[in-house]
Amino acid sequence: MISEALYREEAALILACQQGDQRAFKVLYDKYLARTYSLVRRLAADEGEAEEITQEVFIRLWRKIGDFNGESQFSTWLHRLASTVALNHIRKRKSWWRRLVSDFVTTDGEYSDSVATSSVVTNTAAHASGQPVEARELEDLDSLICKLPEQARLVFVLFAVEGYRHGEIAKLLGIALGSSKAQYFRARKLLAEGLNEQNN
Amino acid sequence: MNKITDRSKGSALSMSDLDERVTQLGHEGMPNRDLWPGIEQAINPRDEVKESWFTARLPRFVPASIAMTALSITTTAAVLIILNFIPRQTEQPQNTVYQYEMENAIRALERSYQSETQQMLVRYQSRPALTDNWQQQLQDLHEARQTVISAMLESPENMQFIRMLKNIHQQELMIIERSHERELDSI
Structure with a gap:
């Protein structure tokens, strides 16, 4: 549960971002970077790729923040955006890689049923x-x-x-x-x- | 309690233990590099002009196919130039042999690809493509090509990469061909 003061502060930041304030966006970025990166890193299972996806998430956020209408918590909304961007990225990576090297990949690009590696x-x-x-x-x-x-x-x-x-x-x-x-x-x-x- | 395993050494982890650990996982991981400069550059409207430099300077009558093919040739040329400037390693004779052979293979494959692309450029120069997403497919393949070439240079002993590069070239040519041949059929 977020406090009223924090909510007001965040709402002001979001409003400023919606009006094109990049300094406000940097504050929002600093606030949500770790949470977003953690999610993306676990989904992508690769640190370098997670960094690229995280950048893409925040670029998309800047372009789409005008769509945020406050019906849900901002963190939930951002979380959903990050998941979608990450999954799309993973899907895309898989599709071109599969298309190219289908005859080189033997097991659906997945690890075997053992994680003790x-x-x-x-x-x-x-x-x-x-x-x-x-x-x-x-x-x-x-x-x-x-x-x-x-x-x-x-x-x-x-x-x-x-x-x-x-x-x-x-x-x-x-x-x-x-x-x-x-x-x-x-x-x-x-x-x-x-x-x-x-x-x- | 639902035990996962009956191994004798140590205590077996129960599912509830696992669930408890999962709830304690942190959500505060940080990237190894500063991601902000890249984001700032992408969201800064001034940079949109830079991003569209290539397309903005194309004459309006140049079909996208020619632009993409030209981009492809430029990529090939860049690869060949880079290969010419790679320093030879003399300390590790075995690796040097592999490196030398792999660089030669890349040069030969890229030249052959460039030659075929140029022939297509002439053949399709006046015909626009009909499909919508072929440029995106070609762009994906360009990225894949760069990745494979980098891998070839890093692991010159792995001959599978040669097949992979050939495969990419074939797919690039096939995409250009297919997206234009349909129109030839319909004429």
């Missing part, structure tokens, strides 16, 4: 580095999420991390409701297995 090994090194257990475990979990097969990762991030409903996810990804649920349970199973493997 190099990231786990990398993160295992942190075990000995004296980091707090909680933080280390969360880093491991984040790395494993990025190693999930693409469809499972997108569903998991949107449902479990970002709080979307399966109906919304199905619509966003163009898949059946049942597929969204199935991918979520697949992701959960893979993550749990990956974390267990790491602990042993």
Whole structure:
């Protein structure tokens, strides 16, 4: 729940942006950069690509902010915009890459049904580095999420991390409701297995 | 409690443990570089003029197909020029051989592609394309081509990239051809 003062401040910022004030937009950018980047990074599973997508999100935001009418919270609206831009980017990347190298890709561009990969090994090194257990475990979990097969990762991030409903996810990804649920349970199973493997 | 595994070492993670960890995941990750300058440049109206420099200077009678093909040839020329200036590595003989062979392969493929594109340019110079999105497809392929060439230079021992580059060239030529041949058929 955002406070009244914060709401007023944000509403003023948005209004200024809608009137073309780029300084106000920079303030809005600073405020939402981390949240937006986190979402995009988990969806794209690649830091460099996430940076490009995040830039695209804010460029689109500048062009579309006039459409924001205050019916929903701004953060929710931006969140939806970021998800859409990221998913479009991922879809586009997949389509041209598939079209070009279809005879070089053997497995639908996805990883196999195991997420216990190099990231786990990398993160295992942190075990000995004296980091707090909680933080280390969360880093491991984040790395494993990025190693999930693409469809499972997108569903998991949107449902479990970002709080979307399966109906919304199905619509966003163009898949059946049942597929969204199935991918979520697949992701959960893979993550749990990956974390267990790491602990042993 | 719903245990995931019965492994003997360590304690098995339950689904509720996993769910709890997920709720604790941070949402405050930060990019490694400053993204603002790029955003600022894109949203600054003054830069829109710069972005449209190429198209703004094209004579109105030049069909988009010719413009795109010209862009394609320019890209090829740029690649060939860059290849001519790549310094030779003498410290690692094996890598140097691969590098040399790969650069030669890129040169040969790009020259052949350039020659075929020029022939098409002559053939289709007076015929506008009918399809709507072929320029976008071509643009995507240009990007893919650059990515593959970079990969070829970074991993000169990987011969699969040669096939990939050939594949891209074929697809670029096919897109230009198809988008114009339809009109030839209808004449």
